[in-house]
Amino acid sequence: MFSIGQLSQATGVKVPTIRYYEDIGLLPCDGRSAGNQRRYSVAGRDRLRFIAHARALGLPLDAIRALLDLSGRDGAPCRDAHAIAGAHLADIRDRIARLTRLERELERITQVCDHDDGPCRLLEALADHDQCSGAH
Amino acid sequence: MFSIGQLSQATGVKVPTIRYYEDIGLLPCDGRSAGNQRRYSVAGRDRLRFIAHARALGLPLDAIRALLDLSGRDGAPCRDAHAIAGAHLADIRDRIARLTRLERELERITQVCDHDDGPCRLLEALADHDQCSGAH
DNA sequence: CCTTGAACCTCTAGTGACTGGAGAGATTAA
DNA sequence: TTAATCTCTCCAGTCACTAGAGGTTCAAGG
Numbered sequence: 001m002f003s004i005g006q007l008s009q010a011t012g013v014k015v016p017t018i019r020y021y022e023d024i025g026l027l028p029c030d031g032r033s034a035g036n037q038r039r040y041s042v043a044g045r046d047r048l049r050f051i052a053h054a055r056a057l058g059l060p061l062d063a064i065r066a067l068l069d070l071s072g073r074d075g076a077p078c079r080d081a082h083a084i085a086g087a088h089l090a091d092i093r094d095r096i097a098r099l100t101r102l103e104r105e106l107e108r109i110t111q112v113c114d115h116d117d118g119p120c121r122l123l124e125a126l127a128d129h130d131q132c133s134g135a136h
Numbered sequence: 137m138f139s140i141g142q143l144s145q146a147t148g149v150k151v152p153t154i155r156y157y158e159d160i161g162l163l164p165c166d167g168r169s170a171g172n173q174r175r176y177s178v179a180g181r182d183r184l185r186f187i188a189h190a191r192a193l194g195l196p197l198d199a200i201r202a203l204l205d206l207s208g209r210d211g212a213p214c215r216d217a218h219a220i221a222g223a224h225l226a227d228i229r230d231r232i233a234r235l236t237r238l239e240r241e242l243e244r245i246t247q248v249c250d251h252d253d254g255p256c257r258l259l260e261a262l263a264d265h266d267q268c269s270g271a272h
Numbered sequence: 273c274c275t276t277g278a279a280c281c282t283c284t285a286g287t288g289a290c291t292g293g294a295g296a297g298a299t300t301a302a
Numbered sequence: 303t304t305a306a307t308c309t310c311t312c313c314a315g316t317c318a319c320t321a322g323a324g325g326t327t328c329a330a331g332g
Contacts, residue, residue, distance in 0.1 A: 003279080003280080003328090004279090004280070005278095005279060005280080014319090014320085015279090015280085016319075016320060016321080017318085017319065017320085019281095019282095020318075020319060020320090024318095033280095033327080033328085034327090035280085035281090035326075035327045035328070036280090036281065036326085036327080037279085037280055037281075037326095037327070037328080038280085038281090046263070049263060049265070050262060050263040053262060053263065053264070053265045054262050055318090056265075056272045057238055057241060057242055057245075057262070057272060058235075058238050060317080060318090061317080061318070062317095067259065067262065070256075070259070071256075071259045077256055077259070078249065078256035078258065081256050081258045081259055082246060082249075082258060085242060085245065085246050085258060085262075086246060088242065089239065089242045089243065089246065092235055092238055092239050092242065093239060095235055096232060096235045096236060096239065099194075099228055099231055099232045099235070100232060102193055102194050102228055103225065103228050103229060103232065105193060106193060106221060106224065106225045106228065107225065109193075109221065110218060110221050110222060110225065113214065113218075120206075120207075120213055120214035120217050122214065122217045122218060122221060123203065123206070123207045123213070123217055126186065126189060126190055126193070126203065126221075127182070127185065127186040127189065128189070129185070129189045129192075136192045136193060139299090139308075139309080140308090140309070141307095141308060141309075150290085150291080151308095151309085152290075152291060152292075153289085153290060153291085155310095155311095156289075156290060156291090160289090169298080169299085169309095170298090171297075171298040171299070171309085171310090172297085172298080172309085172310065173298065173299080173308085173309055173310070174309085174310090191289090196288075196289090197288075197289070198288095
């Protein structure tokens with residue numbers, strides 16, 4: 001059995017975060033010591049590792065909760081898991097696309113003015129959406 | 137003079153958001169009606185347009201506040217404005233790079249398993265960081 | 273057995289940038 | 303005048319934590 005600090009060391013997840021995951025019902029502890037301190041089993045550690053890795057991949061906690069529910073069930077979780085991961089992948093691609101448009105727009109804006117005196121056209125360009133090539 | 141709703145229509149910024157900007161000291165209103173309703177001048181509308189456009193470009197409100205302070209001053213705001221915009225551009229590029237790594241990783245994970253029966257390796261792959269090519 | 277210091281407990285509040293709702297008052301057009 | 307719309311303030315919620323206060327428990331050394 002692990003204490004919360006040992007679990008934190010074993011997974012790289014901070015202690016307050018582990019307690020937060022318990023609060024929202026994502027990671028129950030496997031019991032308490034006589035003095036009311038949390039104790040975790042190996043299964044609990046593995047569950048937290050799953051959560052931590054999925055978080056590192058950017059999945060929101062709701063999606064992680066759904067995946068954890070799936071992995072406990074039989075039936076056809078494979079398709080459902082793919083649906084969740086696929087939706088996340090689509091979301092990531094969408095964010096990349098939008099950030100890339102912003103990058104180009106901001107590059108353009110920072111290049112309209114590269115002098116040291118006179119009124120700064122950068123501020124004007126930032127103020128005026130009409131100068132932009134598209135929507136954001 | 138605009139009412140808050142007219143300002144909202146003119147800028148595309150929602151009414152509660154305008155009030156929020158006032159709360160945090162970003163956009164004071166230019167007076168009140170006899171019945172205590174907010175009134176805005178053309179200058180106020182332009183200021184909100186600046187804020188809205190900078191937000192659409194992804195700048196955080198802190199950076200926008202700094203830019204608004206700059207645009208009111210003389211001195212050498214041009215260099216400072218470039219510094220703020222440049223930092224934001226670097227941040228965007230960093231986020232794109234990280235999202236692209238995640239995209240590749242998630243692509244790999246979703247491809248380890250494309251069947252309909254048996255245990256889903258997608259869930260295993262999500263659980264196991266060691267299968268990943270790098271850090272995230 | 274006792275002490276010390278680290279780890280742990282609960283609870284509250286704060287982050288960024290809003291969004292939504294309740295319940296009451298103001299404005300405007302017919 | 304009346305009805306419809308708009309606006310007011312205040313409070314709570316979002317997401318995923320993070321930080322702090324003030325108190326309790328644990329493990330190791332003497």
